[in-house]
Amino acid sequence: MATQARTIFIGGEWSAARSGASLDVRSPIDGEVFGAISRGEKSEIDHAVQAARAALAGPWSTMAGFERGRIMSRLSALILEQVEELAQLEARDTGKPITQARTDIRATARYFEFYAGAADKILGDVLPFLDGFQVTVQREPRGVCGLIIPWNYPASMFGRTIGPALATGNTVVLKPAEDASMSCTRLTALAHEAGVPVGVINLVTGLGEEAGAALSQHPDVDFLSFTGSPEVGTLIQTAAAKNHVPCVLELGGKSPQIVFDDADFDNAAKTIVGVITQNAGQTCSAGSRVLVQRSAYERFVALLAQKMSDVRVGAPQADLQCGPVINRTQQTKVQGFIERARAGGVEVIAQGSLDGSAVETGYFVTPTLFGPVPTDHELAQDEVFGPVLAVIPFEDEAEAVAIANGTAYGLVAGLWTENGARQMRVAKKLRVGQVFINNYGAGGGIELPFGGVKRSGHGREKGLEALKEYTVAKTIVLKHG
Ligand code: NAI
Ligand code: MG
Numbered sequence: 001m002a003t004q005a006r007t008i009f010i011g012g013e014w015s016a017a018r019s020g021a022s023l024d025v026r027s028p029i030d031g032e033v034f035g036a037i038s039r040g041e042k043s044e045i046d047h048a049v050q051a052a053r054a055a056l057a058g059p060w061s062t063m064a065g066f067e068r069g070r071i072m073s074r075l076s077a078l079i080l081e082q083v084e085e086l087a088q089l090e091a092r093d094t095g096k097p098i099t100q101a102r103t104d105i106r107a108t109a110r111y112f113e114f115y116a117g118a119a120d121k122i123l124g125d126v127l128p129f130l131d132g133f134q135v136t137v138q139r140e141p142r143g144v145c146g147l148i149i150p151w152n153y154p155a156s157m158f159g160r161t162i163g164p165a166l167a168t169g170n171t172v173v174l175k176p177a178e179d180a181s182m183s184c185t186r187l188t189a190l191a192h193e194a195g196v197p198v199g200v201i202n203l204v205t206g207l208g209e210e211a212g213a214a215l216s217q218h219p220d221v222d223f224l225s226f227t228g229s230p231e232v233g234t235l236i237q238t239a240a241a242k243n244h245v246p247c248v249l250e251l252g253g254k255s256p257q258i259v260f261d262d263a264d265f266d267n268a269a270k271t272i273v274g275v276i277t278q279n280a281g282q283t284c285s286a287g288s289r290v291l292v293q294r295s296a297y298e299r300f301v302a303l304l305a306q307k308m309s310d311v312r313v314g315a316p317q318a319d320l321q322c323g324p325v326i327n328r329t330q331q332t333k334v335q336g337f338i339e340r341a342r343a344g345g346v347e348v349i350a351q352g353s354l355d356g357s358a359v360e361t362g363y364f365v366t367p368t369l370f371g372p373v374p375t376d377h378e379l380a381q382d383e384v385f386g387p388v389l390a391v392i393p394f395e396d397e398a399e400a401v402a403i404a405n406g407t408a409y410g411l412v413a414g415l416w417t418e419n420g421a422r423q424m425r426v427a428k429k430l431r432v433g434q435v436f437i438n439n440y441g442a443g444g445g446i447e448l449p450f451g452g453v454k455r456s457g458h459g460r461e462k463g464l465e466a467l468k469e470y471t472v473a474k475t476i477v478l479k480h481g
Helices: 042-055 065-081 083-094 098-118 154-167 182-194 208-217 230-243 265-281 294-310 328-343 397-404 420-429 465-469
Strands: 008-010 013-015 022-026 033-038 125-127 133-141 144-148 171-175 201-203 223-227 247-250 255-259 287-293 348-351 368-370 388-394 412-416 434-437 471-479
Touching: 008 042, 008 182, 033 182, 042 144, 042 171, 042 201, 042 208, 065 083, 065 098, 065 154, 065 182, 083 098, 083 154, 083 182, 098 154, 144 154, 144 208, 154 171, 154 182, 154 223, 154 465, 171 208, 182 201, 208 223, 208 230, 223 230, 230 247, 255 265, 255 397, 265 287, 265 294, 265 388, 265 412, 287 294, 287 397, 287 412, 294 348, 294 368, 294 388, 328 388, 388 397, 397 420, 412 420, 420 434, 465 471
Parallel strands: 144 171, 144 223, 171 201, 223 247, 255 287, 255 412, 287 388, 368 388, 412 434
Antiparallel strands: 008 013, 008 201, 022 033, 125 133, 133 471, 348 368
16 A cells, blocks of 8 residues: 655645545566655646646746746756756666666756747747738747656656746646656656746646546646657547647657668667667667668678677666666566567577666566568567667668658658768658657757657657747737728
């Protein structure tokens, strides 16, 4: 029985769930319970949406942009002062290696820094129209934003969604993932300390099917942002449709890394293995398919195998390349992919190894490189969300593009070639939201607009693009004669 937690923050007050119910918080490192969160549900969501609605009246939305920016800068500074505490908490809650956790917390601070600087630069347009008219288009806040984020990068998702929402004068209700809410509670407290007014950020911890569903279906929410599985994405979009509100959906991918025979192999192999083992492969933009030109197949795959066998998996404090996955369900899911592929005769090219700190009760998975993987195999089509990499050979540019575009997803692509004309030709043909050429920034780059096409979702977060999502254009036509 969990102890009663007080992790719900509404209208500037911390509280327990009205039902009194809490949920155990388990660490993926050892499966041990180390805390509890409140199990908020519909009544807490109703209350939080009400508080966010009331806060829209001011002072946040009426404050000058630069003043909002100053408060957000203060939040950024507070986060930087507490990088270590926040990183330790994030590592315990998600299992990520401590260096990766520190990087995530610094990224969270960067989101608030970046959007603080944007808060007084939300520009409109003056449009040419008929003689005697003045037409302006201004960007106004959406209103109450419902934000539902996943467990893989909880702190940085807090910044990625709340940063642009706040810069543009909205108020928010955040529902973090039940598997990793701890850093979001700390960050909410820091935002309050930084001077974000009461009711502007409301936090309701709880289960997806309870608090999450209630938030997405709430008739008084003006905008929804969701990152998570495509299945839940469909539920969110259906709820948004019923209430006629817009939504941004970021639903993962099966992102290709395309390696041509003229690539810088060392750099490519190192980056590709680094990206698929970062956060134990639980990154929506992880490059989980490696498309290798046949003429270089043996040479490149040997290098990839070497890098994969060097990967060590362990507890966050051992600070290796790879930690555990988030929970038992995810561990079983990822191991299922590995076992089915083996049983089906797909060759294991290389595997990483478990360190002594990877204890039996933790949710550790051995990173695995498979290949050649047939293009219709589930390892070539489905998101594993674990440290599993599928190698697929291709003949020429046209085939590389066809395979790259041949899944239901379209989030990111990596392109490895020194041929400048080919870089641009292929980049233009890929149906994805981001292309990295001779580098790959899974999760990184606050400045870079991010989001997918097809089953990867729609809408853009990060960068200045996100400001468009969190605002709505109003056209004002004045006839002055
Ligand atoms: P999920 O999609 O169920 O959870 C993501 C968020 O949605 C969490 O905050 C959860 O509480 C909430 N949620 C769940 N059900 C909901 C509902 N009915 N209404 C409203 N909100 C709801 O993802 P889950 O179950 O944790 O992981 C399953 C798979 O989804 C993973 O194995 C992975 O393949 C994928 N995934 C992708 C992510 C990405 O970054 N694109 C992040 C997390 C999961
Ligand atoms: Mg789920």
